[in-house]
Amino acid sequence: MKNINPTTTKAWKELESHFKEIENEHMKDMFINDDNRAEKFSIQWEDFYVDYSKNRITEDTRSLLLKLAEECNLEEAINSYFSGEAINQTENRPVLHTALRADKNTKINVRGENVLPEVEEVKAKIRDFSNEIIDGTRKGYTGKNFTDVVNIGIGGSDLGPVMVTESLKFYKNHLNMHFISNVDGDHVHETIKDLNPETTLFLVVSKTFTTMETLSNATTVREWFLKSVPEEEVSKHFVAVSTNLQKVESFGIDRNNIFPMWDWVGGRFSLWSAVGLSICLAIGYDNFASLLDGAHKMDEHFRKTSFKENLPVQLALLSIWYNNFFKAESEAVIPYSQYLDKFPSYLQQAIMESNGKSVDRNGKRVDYETGTIIWGEPGTNSQHAFFQLIHQGTKLIPADFIGFKKSLFEDKAHQDKLMANYFAQTEALLNGKNEEEVEEELKFKNFTRDEIDRLKPFKVFEGNKPTNTILIDKLTPESMGKLIALYEHKIFVQGVIWNIFSYDQWGVELGKQLANKILAEFDDRDVNNHDSSTRALLNYYLK
Ligand code: F6P
Numbered sequence: 001m002k003n004i005n006p007t008t009t010k011a012w013k014e015l016e017s018h019f020k021e022i023e024n025e026h027m028k029d030m031f032i033n034d035d036n037r038a039e040k041f042s043i044q045w046e047d048f049y050v051d052y053s054k055n056r057i058t059e060d061t062r063s064l065l066l067k068l069a070e071e072c073n074l075e076e077a078i079n080s081y082f083s084g085e086a087i088n089q090t091e092n093r094p095v096l097h098t099a100l101r102a103d104k105n106t107k108i109n110v111r112g113e114n115v116l117p118e119v120e121e122v123k124a125k126i127r128d129f130s131n132e133i134i135d136g137t138r139k140g141y142t143g144k145n146f147t148d149v150v151n152i153g154i155g156g157s158d159l160g161p162v163m164v165t166e167s168l169k170f171y172k173n174h175l176n177m178h179f180i181s182n183v184d185g186d187h188v189h190e191t192i193k194d195l196n197p198e199t200t201l202f203l204v205v206s207k208t209f210t211t212m213e214t215l216s217n218a219t220t221v222r223e224w225f226l227k228s229v230p231e232e233e234v235s236k237h238f239v240a241v242s243t244n245l246q247k248v249e250s251f252g253i254d255r256n257n258i259f260p261m262w263d264w265v266g267g268r269f270s271l272w273s274a275v276g277l278s279i280c281l282a283i284g285y286d287n288f289a290s291l292l293d294g295a296h297k298m299d300e301h302f303r304k305t306s307f308k309e310n311l312p313v314q315l316a317l318l319s320i321w322y323n324n325f326f327k328a329e330s331e332a333v334i335p336y337s338q339y340l341d342k343f344p345s346y347l348q349q350a351i352m353e354s355n356g357k358s359v360d361r362n363g364k365r366v367d368y369e370t371g372t373i374i375w376g377e378p379g380t381n382s383q384h385a386f387f388q389l390i391h392q393g394t395k396l397i398p399a400d401f402i403g404f405k406k407s408l409f410e411d412k413a414h415q416d417k418l419m420a421n422y423f424a425q426t427e428a429l430l431n432g433k434n435e436e437e438v439e440e441e442l443k444f445k446n447f448t449r450d451e452i453d454r455l456k457p458f459k460v461f462e463g464n465k466p467t468n469t470i471l472i473d474k475l476t477p478e479s480m481g482k483l484i485a486l487y488e489h490k491i492f493v494q495g496v497i498w499n500i501f502s503y504d505q506w507g508v509e510l511g512k513q514l515a516n517k518i519l520a521e522f523d524d525r526d527v528n529n530h531d532s533s534t535r536a537l538l539n540y541y542l543k
Contacts, residue, residue: 294481432463
């Protein structure tokens, strides 16, 4: 991939002057002046309808952003990404979560060898294992069927599985799913306190098998299990997902119970691999395969569609527009589906661990903004929590509104109310409410002249707040796969344009090392080093 500082491109310079021309324009006027605006700035693809017309853009903005993508060699970068080049250069690895959902007849070489046969082999193992657990062929050590599954992992080994399992709960079978991630002992003990070791299956999921949280939780669970079960039965109840087969075996998990993964799958993009075993156990292999299939369809769309009609490319460019020109610091993701409750926190890792970088691909400090801060909660709950700040606060917060045309339980009355809110909010964010409208409203309610003058400033909404409306037919495993892959590719595009490496996470690695160092010092019961604040806190804790 070429290393191009985006701010040195012609398009960037043109965007800067274009920004000055349109920064104060109101979207309301853009709609008044163009009857076809919605049509011009929307993309309908398969079961997705994405309207991005409620953005502070004109056709010129879009052309310049597309020019920026071209000047930053996005097309070439996409080819490098999908073909397995080692684009994660600081770890010398390809980035191939897309291979996990590719057509099995394609050839994708890593270090000279086609990885697809191996991917298919692991998929078959996932399928057979989950089928046997679900249908009861594989039983616990006393011959009883499994009733509960516990996923022990953190970061990408937890967030993807827990988010998808929650999102697709409607499609779930009888197995009760639990997720232990935090090293907080209260998390693990609270989870296992009511579990029956005879009927519980434990999945220890760690790409590296060195993560403190996961190994501590797995050890605690194993000790709890061994209190009532003979050691030789461990193999019936513990399986692992990892690249580190040796470490898994020395932990005491049977070689046959290991589901391998590969260093070319990043932790935060690994739910498509055996890391998604809990997903497959919860919803069955056919649904898991549909999830992968949906993601593959988005991969094909991303690879093969012109940038103008390309969903991940357009969403990434809009985000750059706000981040780098309007200097917006954060973006909100608001799913209008309670099932997608965990989607914003999943995206926080995917987006912020990937693009939270301040050094470019040449190893130089960047002199422009990179990764956006991501946050969000489902609508309508979030409307009654933080929407006030989006509507009337001082910060510009572009937001993605994700909704579904059909609800799963088909309760039309509820669905209509939910969707009325979904549409009303983006419309309100666009239009706001001006002084005349406030005046009219208060007059209608018989307020006095004095009261109207006093209240007016507080009741005015500027509007002009950008939103993308992502409207999907129905929440299914396939549409969920498409939605996740949409954001994965948005991350990629932004990383390419910002000229950063999106697939390492050295900042998090540092945190892991420092915690281990402090943990070792606890044995001394008297800490003498560190800065005075940390030292005082440590000693206060230890006494
Ligand atoms: O949070 C840092 C990180 O390295 C993530 O990228 C990863 O998903 C997580 O830790 C867990 O790592 P592992 O799967 O190796 O236990």
